[in-house]
Amino acid sequence: MSKRLLIIDNDAEVLNVMQEALVYEGFEVKILGNTYNIFDVIAGYKPNLIMIDYILDGVNGGETCHEIKVHPETAHIPVVIVSAYSKVILSLGSYRSDAFLAKPFGLDEMVKLVNELLDAAEMQPY
Structure with a gap:
């Protein structure tokens, strides 16, 4: 699977390029333009990994990442923050x-990081 x-x-455009590259590598990819109803x-989708842009319309992707990581049912899912702002890493x-x-x-x-x-994640017990 x-x-x-x-x-x-x-x-x-970024979503489409990322999706195309990852589908080519054999992944199933769902793309979203916002974080509405993220949980x-x-x-419903049960992703094995989430990639989220740091700056979304009216939303801080980092805060959404934090919400995902502190929620008991989603904390195990690896989350990658994507950003053009290098200071975000701090x-x-x-x-x-x-x-x-x-x-x-x-x-x-990107593909190397995802893999x-x-x-x-497969090595971690839940």
């Missing part, structure tokens, strides 16, 4: 993200 990825970004989406600890991916990024770099996080 292929791994399910959830990608949240308000830039449709309902997670409960506050990652407070968001509990599993990784940071700086924009612009290479598609090979590393999924491999590490």
Whole structure:
């Protein structure tokens, strides 16, 4: 069974490129332009990994990451914060993200990071 990825970004072009690259690599990918009803989406889709842009329309992706990581039913899901703002990395600890991916990024770099996080998650007991 292929791994399910959830990608949240308000830039449709970025979403489409990320989705296309990851589907090509064999992943099932759901894309969202916002975080509305995020816990309902997670409960229904059951992603193995979430990638979220740091700056969304009216929402801080880091705060959404934190909410996911402190919720008992979703805390085990690896979350990657994606951002063009490199200073975001300084506050990652407070968001509990599993990784940071700086924009612009290479598609090979993104796929490698996703695979590393999924491999590490498989080794963790829930």
